[in-house]
Amino acid sequence: xxxxxxxxxxxxxxxxxxxxxxxxxxxxxxxxxxxxxxxxxxxxxxxxxxxxxxxxxxxxxxxxxxxxxxxxxxxxxxxxxxxxxxxxxxxxxxxxxxxxxxxxxxxxxxxxxxxxxxxxxxxxxxxxxxxxxxxxxxxxxxxxxxxxxxxxxxxxxxxxxxxxxxxxxxxxxxxxxxxxxxxxxxxxxxxxxxxxxxxxxxxxxxxxxxxxxxxxxxxxxxxxxxxxxxxxxxxxxxxxxxxxxxxxxxxxxxxxxxxxxxxxxxxxxxxxxxxxxxxxxxxxxxxxxxxxxxxxxxxxxxxxxxxxxxxxxxxxxxxxxxxxxxxxxxxxxxxxxxxxxxxxxxxxxxxxxxxxxxxxxxxxxxxxxxxxxxxxxxxxxxxxxxxxxxxxxxxxxxxxxxxxxxxxxxxxxxxxxxxxxxxxxxxxxxxxxxxxxxxxxxxxxxxxxxxxxxx
Amino acid sequence: xxxxxxxxxxxxxxxxxxxxxxxxxxxxxxxxxxxxxxxxxxxxxxxxxxxxxxxxxxxxxxxxxxxxxxxxxxxxxxxxxxxxxxxxxxxxxxxxxxxxxxxxxxxxxxxxxxxxxxxxxxxxxxxxxxxxxxxxxxxxxxxxxxxxxxxxxxxxxxxxxxxxxxxxxxxxxxxxxxxxxxxxxxxxxxxxxxxxxxxxxxxxxxxxxxxxxxxxxxxxxxxxxxxxxxxxxxxxxxxxxxxxxxxxxxxxxxxxxxxxxxxxxxxxxxxxxxxxxxxxxxxxxxxxxxxxxxxxxxxxxxxxxxxxxxxxxxxxxxxxxxxxxxxxxxxxxxxxxxxxxxxxxxxxxxxxxxxxxxxxxxxxxxxxxxxxxxxxxxxxxxxxxxxxxxxxxxxxxxxx
Numbered sequence: 097x098x099x100x101x102x103x104x105x106x107x108x109x110x111x112x113x114x115x116x117x118x119x120x121x122x123x124x125x126x127x128x129x130x131x132x133x134x135x136x137x138x139x140x141x142x143x144x145x146x147x148x149x150x151x152x153x154x155x156x157x158x159x160x161x162x163x164x165x166x167x168x169x170x171x172x173x174x175x176x177x178x179x180x181x182x183x184x185x186x187x188x189x190x191x192x193x194x195x196x197x198x199x200x201x202x203x204x205x206x207x208x209x210x211x212x213x214x215x216x217x218x219x220x221x222x223x224x225x226x227x228x229x230x231x232x233x234x235x236x237x238x239x240x241x242x243x244x245x246x247x248x249x250x251x252x253x254x255x256x257x258x259x260x261x262x263x264x265x266x267x268x269x270x271x272x273x274x275x276x277x278x279x280x281x282x283x284x285x286x287x288x289x290x291x292x293x294x295x296x297x298x299x300x301x302x303x304x305x306x307x308x309x310x311x312x313x314x315x316x317x318x319x320x321x322x323x324x325x326x327x328x329x330x331x332x333x334x335x336x337x338x339x340x341x342x343x344x345x346x347x348x349x350x351x352x353x354x355x356x357x358x359x360x361x362x363x364x365x366x367x368x369x370x371x372x373x374x375x376x377x378x379x380x381x382x383x384x385x386x387x388x389x390x391x392x393x394x395x396x397x398x399x400x401x402x403x404x405x406x407x408x409x410x411x412x413x414x415x416x417x418x419x420x421x422x423x424x425x426x427x428x429x430x431x432x433x434x435x436x437x438x439x440x441x442x443x444x445x446x447x448x449x450x451x452x453x454x455x456x457x458x459x460x461x462x463x464x465x466x467x468x469x470x471x472x473x474x475x476x477x478x479x480x481x482x483x484x485x486x487x488x489x490x491x492x493x494x495x496x497x498x499x500x501x502x503x504x505x506x507x508x509x510x511x512x513x514x515x516x517x518x519x520x521x522x523x524x525x526x527x528x529x530x531x532x533x534x535x536x537x538x539x540x541x542x543x544x545x546x547x548x549x550x551x
Numbered sequence: 552x553x554x555x556x557x558x559x560x561x562x563x564x565x566x567x568x569x570x571x572x573x574x575x576x577x578x579x580x581x582x583x584x585x586x587x588x589x590x591x592x593x594x595x596x597x598x599x600x601x602x603x604x605x606x607x608x609x610x611x612x613x614x615x616x617x618x619x620x621x622x623x624x625x626x627x628x629x630x631x632x633x634x635x636x637x638x639x640x641x642x643x644x645x646x647x648x649x650x651x652x653x654x655x656x657x658x659x660x661x662x663x664x665x666x667x668x669x670x671x672x673x674x675x676x677x678x679x680x681x682x683x684x685x686x687x688x689x690x691x692x693x694x695x696x697x698x699x700x701x702x703x704x705x706x707x708x709x710x711x712x713x714x715x716x717x718x719x720x721x722x723x724x725x726x727x728x729x730x731x732x733x734x735x736x737x738x739x740x741x742x743x744x745x746x747x748x749x750x751x752x753x754x755x756x757x758x759x760x761x762x763x764x765x766x767x768x769x770x771x772x773x774x775x776x777x778x779x780x781x782x783x784x785x786x787x788x789x790x791x792x793x794x795x796x797x798x799x800x801x802x803x804x805x806x807x808x809x810x811x812x813x814x815x816x817x818x819x820x821x822x823x824x825x826x827x828x829x830x831x832x833x834x835x836x837x838x839x840x841x842x843x844x845x846x847x848x849x850x851x852x853x854x855x856x857x858x859x860x861x862x863x864x865x866x867x868x869x870x871x872x873x874x875x876x877x878x879x880x881x882x883x884x885x886x887x888x889x890x891x892x893x894x895x896x897x898x899x900x901x902x903x904x905x906x907x908x909x910x911x912x913x914x915x916x917x918x919x920x921x922x923x924x925x926x927x928x929x930x931x932x933x934x935x936x937x938x939x940x941x942x943x944x945x946x947x948x949x950x951x
Binding site: 123124125126127128129147149159161373374375376377380413414415416417418446447448449451473474477478481482485486490507510511513515516 | 761768890
């Protein structure tokens with residue numbers, strides 16, 4: 097019998113998504129798996145009935161049934177269900193890619209305190225619960241009625257880690273400050289940060305979703321989101337001189353949510369989001385997209401280093417060492433400003449069992465700065481801890497000592513990093529001195545007024 | 552005795568599955584633990600769900616050993632149960648498990664690793680439930696039942712998950728082999744106690760010394776019950792939420808059809824990736840039911856591998872609704888499977904409403920057929936649907 101074929105067409109509104117190389121799954125009527133492939137590929141199949149589905153990172157499914165005749169090529173049109181559609185063409189990327197729940201801005205119950213910074217209230221329970229010392233009780237978080245049994249929060253206060261001079265003080269009863277966004281450039285590990293607000297572009301006003309484009313530089317960049325009464329959030333910005341990234345704000349019933357960062361390279365962003373949502377089957381398929389081909393991404397210095405880093409991280413995480421070849425070495429050597437090149441190359445060498453070379457490579461991180469992706473920070477800290485525990489019987493003493501110094505630098509950040517977020521995100525008013533304190537006041541004029549983005 | 556299941560003799564070195572399962576509810580040196588209470592308990596209290604959960608995981612393995620991709624060869628079980636758990640599950644006392652003290656755990660871990668060695672086709676499973684803490688946000692420290700023993704260091708009776716994971720890496724000496732498929736489940740909190748902020752880095756004793764590893768391309772996912780900085784949750788004397796969700800997934804909620812076999816039938820199974828996809832939905836359902844905020848996080852090396860096969864497609868809860876509801880007296884629901892076999896024929900009015908039942912996972916044709924006087928405002932509605940875990944929902948839109 098002559099085989100037929102399936103070709104796929106995505107039915108989105110925006111040109112970015114129409115051209116997306118989306119993982120699709122093809123099944124027979126008995127549900128057995130025929131193939132996992134990409135929407136750009138033609139799939140040869142035996143004549144018969146097929147079910148085709150594509151899952152988007154935010155959870156929407158696009159599916160269709162198709163009958164393939166002998167020697168025929170059938171086009172499968174995949175469209176979002178009407179109730180899943182993006183409300184606006186310009187919002188499609190964030191609508192279909194970003195799933196993280198939009199947290200409500202913290203409600204402030206007390207008057208502002210002069211220059212006081214306090215950690216976010218945190219439940220003090222560890223399975224069974226921390227003893228509720230404030231109440232002198234022996235409460236447990238074990239259910240039933242778990243909520244009622246949670247120990248009350250303890251909220252120690254302490255002063256800002258960043259010079260008090262730089263924090264504008266408003267005193268009790270001061271006017272509410274608007275949320276603001278600002279950008280820094282430089283190496284956080286060396287404490288060498290410069291304001292770089294000029295890299296932000298003014299977005300057009302929108303009632304629901306706003307994207308602020310950030311122009312890149314060949315330097316690590318981070319953006320800080322300031323909201324009165326909340327912990328300042330610092331996000332690494334995966335952009336460089338030839339590629340932007342965007343900071344996405346959504347406004348819901350609770351107000352403006354914490355922003356998220358999206359990459360300019362949509363397939364790399366897709367790959368990142370699939371992993372964030374634990375959709376690993378889709379992530380594996382996405383790594384096979386021609387848009388993620390290492391040779392193209394790292395062709396020369398005009399390549400796509402951010403997307404290449406995302407691809408390399410995915411292959412490391414998904415255990416596909418055999419696909420990395422010299423990907424990691426080229427990434428590290430061609431883009432010497434990119435911290436992730438070091439984290440990725442070092443982890444790759446470690447996985448190959450060349451731990452001395454891995455340590456050498458990791459030591460280069462100090463001069464580049466914090467990785468832009470949390471996976472990178474995790475790799476480096478775990479490896480350096482391991483090498484320290486193995487000790488001098490296996491490693492050069494001087495290098496080990498340098499590794500301890502680097503580890504100590506990185507460990508300052510680790511407690512404040514949101515490892516659930518693929519793009520490095522941590523708290524602290526002074527990005528070089530992370531902490532868990534919320535901020536009651538900040539300069540009125542820094543960066544951009546985020547509330548002004550919304551009509 | 553820790554080795555509660557041992558088929559090494561009968562399997563004579565054939566590749567198989569080696570499990571290390573531990574659960575601590577009774578902490579001897581925390582308040583009401585029966586021992587002398589130490590001074591560095593970080594405010595932790597007794598638990599009443601990890602031991603029974605570990606026991607249920609062990610029972611699940613025994614009851615489903617013929618579904619595993621490799622024969623079950625050994626199970627090492629360590630449990631320190633609370634009185635409430637023993638009352639609820641008296642068989643636990645007769646399981647032959649030793650208490651999960653640090654020394655017992657370390658000895659069991661060494662035996663487990665020895666059994667996992669020698670052949671990379673072997674498979675391991677690790678499950679720990681109990682108190683857990685973090686020193687920094689990227690680690691996971693598991694507390695054994697003698698944690699907080701007087702005159703010992705704060706975390707001297709604790710185990711660092713990283714040490715376990717690194718010690719199971721393939722050795723640099725390529726003549727030495729170890730199981731390439733290693734599944735880890737850590738059902739413990741990952742909070743940083745406030746006291747840690749006032750202490751220097753707290754050392755945790757190594758269960759084993761770790762040397763430089765060789766090429767590490769293990770299948771070695773770690774399923775953590777909590778994301779860094781959060782807690783794991785449980786019902787008193789019942790399975791932990793994570794354990795409950797995990798067992799539901801292994802029993803079918805994470806079931807997925809794989810490639811068809813030579814006979815043309817779909818084979819069903821739970822894999823690392825299908826488990827990672829299904830766990831959030833199961834946990835979310837428990838969160839809604841109990842109004843809690845249990846989370847989870849994947850770690851380790853997330854490569855796909857079959858965890859267990861299924862004998863048949865999983866049963867999926869399905870809910871049916873008629874839109875608009877006024878059409879209820881006129882709508883007959885017919886559901887046929889892909890082979891056109893009728894599975895449901897529901898006469899009007901649909902009762903109970905919304906209608907809920909379950910179907911084996913698969914493709915079905917759902918038909919809402921409108922009949923009877925007064926039905927002229929409505930029309931038939933037909934859809935071909937994929938019904939797959941965790942739940943199927945269908946709304947028959949019969950408005951004309």
